Amino acid sequence: MKEHILPALRLTLVCLAFFSGIYTAAVWGVAQILPNKGRAERLPHENGYYYANVGQAFRSDRYFWPRPSAVGYNAAGSAGSNKGPTNPDYLAVVQTRIDTFLAQHPGIRRAEIPADIVTASGSGLDPHISPQAANVQAGRVAQARGMPVSDVAALVQAHTEKPWLGFVGNTRVNVLRLNLALDQLTNAGPSNQNGLKPG
Amino acid sequence: MQTELYTILFFFMLTVALAYPFGRYIARVYAGERSWLDPVFDPLERFFYRLSGVDAKREMRWQEHMKVMLTINAVWFLWAMFVLTNQGWLPWNPDGNPSMTPGLAFHTAISFVVNCNLQHYSGEAGATYFSQIFALMFLQFVSAGTGMAAGAVVFNAMRQRTTLQLGNFYAYFVKSCTRILLPLSFLAAIVLAAEGVPMNLGGGKDQAPGPEGDTVEVSRGPVAGFVAIKQAGTNGGGYYGANSTHPLENPTILTNMLENFLILIIPMAFVFALGFYLKKKRLAFMIFGVMSAGFLLLLAPALIAEMRGNPHLGQMGISQAAGNMEGKELRLGAGLSALWSISTTATSNGSVNAMHDSFMPLGGAMQLLDMMINSLFGGVGVGFLNFYIFIILATFIGGLMVGRTPELLGKKVEAREMKIAMLVALLHPFLILVGTALAAWMAASGAPVAATWLNNPGAHGFSEMLYEFTSASANNGSGFEGLADNNPFWNISTGLALILSRFLPIVGPVAIAGLLAAKQTVPGSAGTLRSDSATFGALVFCIILIIAALAFLPALALGPIAEHFSF
Numbered sequence: 001m002k003e004h005i006l007p008a009l010r011l012t013l014v015c016l017a018f019f020s021g022i023y024t025a026a027v028w029g030v031a032q033i034l035p036n037k038g039r040a041e042r043l044p045h046e047n048g049y050y051y052a053n054v055g056q057a058f059r060s061d062r063y064f065w066p067r068p069s070a071v072g073y074n075a076a077g078s079a080g081s082n083k084g085p086t087n088p089d090y091l092a093v094v095q096t097r098i099d100t101f102l103a104q105h106p107g108i109r110r111a112e113i114p115a116d117i118v119t120a121s122g123s124g125l126d127p128h129i130s131p132q133a134a135n136v137q138a139g140r141v142a143q144a145r146g147m148p149v150s151d152v153a154a155l156v157q158a159h160t161e162k163p164w165l166g167f168v169g170n171t172r173v174n175v176l177r178l179n180l181a182l183d184q185l186t187n188a189g190p191s192n193q194n195g196l197k198p199g
Numbered sequence: 200m201q202t203e204l205y206t207i208l209f210f211f212m213l214t215v216a217l218a219y220p221f222g223r224y225i226a227r228v229y230a231g232e233r234s235w236l237d238p239v240f241d242p243l244e245r246f247f248y249r250l251s252g253v254d255a256k257r258e259m260r261w262q263e264h265m266k267v268m269l270t271i272n273a274v275w276f277l278w279a280m281f282v283l284t285n286q287g288w289l290p291w292n293p294d295g296n297p298s299m300t301p302g303l304a305f306h307t308a309i310s311f312v313v314n315c316n317l318q319h320y321s322g323e324a325g326a327t328y329f330s331q332i333f334a335l336m337f338l339q340f341v342s343a344g345t346g347m348a349a350g351a352v353v354f355n356a357m358r359q360r361t362t363l364q365l366g367n368f369y370a371y372f373v374k375s376c377t378r379i380l381l382p383l384s385f386l387a388a389i390v391l392a393a394e395g396v397p398m399n400l401g402g403g404k405d406q407a408p409g410p411e412g413d414t415v416e417v418s419r420g421p422v423a424g425f426v427a428i429k430q431a432g433t434n435g436g437g438y439y440g441a442n443s444t445h446p447l448e449n450p451t452i453l454t455n456m457l458e459n460f461l462i463l464i465i466p467m468a469f470v471f472a473l474g475f476y477l478k479k480k481r482l483a484f485m486i487f488g489v490m491s492a493g494f495l496l497l498l499a500p501a502l503i504a505e506m507r508g509n510p511h512l513g514q515m516g517i518s519q520a521a522g523n524m525e526g527k528e529l530r531l532g533a534g535l536s537a538l539w540s541i542s543t544t545a546t547s548n549g550s551v552n553a554m555h556d557s558f559m560p561l562g563g564a565m566q567l568l569d570m571m572i573n574s575l576f577g578g579v580g581v582g583f584l585n586f587y588i589f590i591i592l593a594t595f596i597g598g599l600m601v602g603r604t605p606e607l608l609g610k611k612v613e614a615r616e617m618k619i620a621m622l623v624a625l626l627h628p629f630l631i632l633v634g635t636a637l638a639a640w641m642a643a644s645g646a647p648v649a650a651t652w653l654n655n656p657g658a659h660g661f662s663e664m665l666y667e668f669t670s671a672s673a674n675n676g677s678g679f680e681g682l683a684d685n686n687p688f689w690n691i692s693t694g695l696a697l698i699l700s701r702f703l704p705i706v707g708p709v710a711i712a713g714l715l716a717a718k719q720t721v722p723g724s725a726g727t728l729r730s731d732s733a734t735f736g737a738l739v740f741c742i743i744l745i746i747a748a749l750a751f752l753p754a755l756a757l758g759p760i761a762e763h764f765s766f
Binding site for chain 2: 004005006007009011012013015019020023026027028030031039040047048049051052053054055060063074076080083084085087088090091110111115116118121122123125126127132164168169172176179183
């Protein structure tokens with residue numbers, strides 16, 4: 001065993017230098033010439049930028065709401081609820097979410113509520129909701145903003161992303177992008193606070 | 200439902216189609232044949248050998264291979280322990296995260312050395328940039344290389360000749376890392392970064408103003424490079440706590456399919472590599488057929504259960520068109536999450552793109568069964584070693600059935616080899632069942648330490664404990680993450696299970712292959728049970744089924760099966 005220790009130590013050092021050092025530096029180097037410069041997809045605005053793919057909390061009636069998050073949309077501490085499908089406490093929580101949602105969205109039938117808007121995502125940072133989850137919120141958002149429902153519905157339609165290659169993955173709506181577009185529509189003009197920079 | 204089915208079938212066939220030529224490449228690497236990449240890799244590897252002072256041409260016996268492997272793994276463990284217990288003051292800690300406690304560091308170091316990556320910490324708050332890159336990602340490369348090198352030793356030993364000399368461990372190890380893991384990870388890392396996985400070296404958490412006036416804190420880091428090798432080396436330990444459910448670790452459907460592809464590609468290619476290496480393609484097809492059949496048979500129930508959704512939510516009257524969405528990401532959906540969950544448990548990868556704790560009981564049962572079998576493709580290199588044990592068992596039982604001394608590829612399988620094979624085969628259920636029994640006894644007897652372990656009551660709580668020991672013993676690393684596992688009991692018990700279940704299933708098959716290689720070749724006759732026939736494949740499949748069913752059905756009945764029938 002003894003004669004193997006020194007080569008093991010030396011090989012460990014070489015591997016550390018190469019796989020931790022050079023590999024990481026090389027990936028970082030190439031990332032710098034990518035469009036996003038290895039900084040994730042960001043949406044610039046007047047006060048900085050938003051992370052396009054990181055779900056964020058929206059609580060106001062004027063916005064579309066994202067899915068429930070087990071960690072309160074803490075992007076420095078991701079996690080899911082880890083609740084099992086038969087856990088009575090969990091089922092009670094979902095029941096409460098459904099009842100609350102119905103109370104906040106009069107005129108919506110129970111069967112119209114999609115599961116994604118009353119269940120917590122895996123990361124707690126899901127940036128998307130289903131088009132159906134956006135449509136059932138359209139009336140509430142339109143009322144809060146004093147807009148015609150058809151305008152809001154059209155915006156949802158315009159922000160519905162198709163599956164990759166037409167069939168891989170889910171049809172979805174990015175809540176942040178949709179809400180920013182809403183703000184742009186409502187605040188168009190010099191009073192624009194939160195809208196995207198042109199281009 | 201239908202589009203998911205097409206997607207999954209298309210994905211599976213594409214992965215197999217790419218695994219075949221990749222397997223040929225792997226075989227060439229281990230056989231030392233010339234390739235057009237030599238001008239790059241030859242000097243690089245010479246550089247590795249010269250700096251480490253090893254003679255990569257010196258042939259080793261199987262015992263020496265194992266000594267070299269255990270020695271260097273011990274060095275890695277000590278290095279990781281040092282880094283993790285001192286990461287708080289070591290450089291490159293922009294988030295100011297604290298050092299790990301000794302118990303947690305012990306568990307984490309073991310877990311990454313053995314290629315398991317079971318995590319009792321959460322990356323954002325529990326590790327630093329330095330420890331992620333210089334301890335954890337380093338181990339993701341070298342532990343994968345270790346498993347593949349051990350696989351290469353068994354390849355070498357299975358060749359048709361009588362010998363004690365089975366190649367050089369350092370050479371197999373370095374080549375696995377440089378020629379197989381490195382190019383694959385590098386290319387994948389670039390694609391991941393381009394698709395929006397962060398790859399920054401400094402700065403720590405980003406503070407971005409939120410749309411509603413609050414501040415959004417976003418954890419970042421050198422994620423893209425980390426995630427690539429995490430997926431390709433069947434490691435599975437996420438940069439972020441939520442692993443590949445996290446929208447920065449797996450932002451798009453493209454990254455999801457790429458990461459799922461990386462889970463499967465080397466374990467699949469390794470089977471074809473055996474065929475090319477031994478020039479016995481039919482043997483590889485037999486093994487591949489058994490593995491694929493098992494894989495698809497486990498996938499189907501999981502897929503159906505997830506796509507149907509949770510009946511309890513159905514009773515509440517809401518629409519479940521998208522399936523069971525608790526713990527899942529909308530961009531990925533229930534179907535592709537089921538595909539990933541079976542891929543990751545089949546290969547001992549252990550990364551997740553949805554929370555396994557919140558899968559339907561049937562989905563959870565299939566994940567458990569996948570890890571209990573632990574050789575449907577299996578971990579890089581070691582998946583084949585586990586399957587090799589089943590081949591030995593099938594050879595023996597088949598030999599008994601036809602009344603001849605069992606032979607594998609012209610070598611007599613005798614009592615000594617069988618004893619080793621049985622020891623390895625029984626270790627897996629022993630660790631899982633004894634560990635779970637102990638934990639369940641503590642939880643049921645109301646031990647104060649166990650009061651806060653479980654996140655779910657009843658049968659599902661039992662499943663959480665069963666899953667943890669199964670994942671540890673399969674060196675998988677996924678979890679029913681509701682389990683509160685960062686405490687002395689779980690850190691130490693699963694830590695010990697990890698060591699045993701990594702090194703015995705490597706040393707055992709290498710020893711058997713080494714012993715067989717030293718024997719004289721017996722010429723085949725009409726009465727020989729051919730190991731590359733469909734009959735033999737069916738026999739192996741049945742033996743896998745019988746061992747898994749006999750050993751694990753009672754435990755599964757107490758957990759996911761009981762929960763399933765509670766609907």
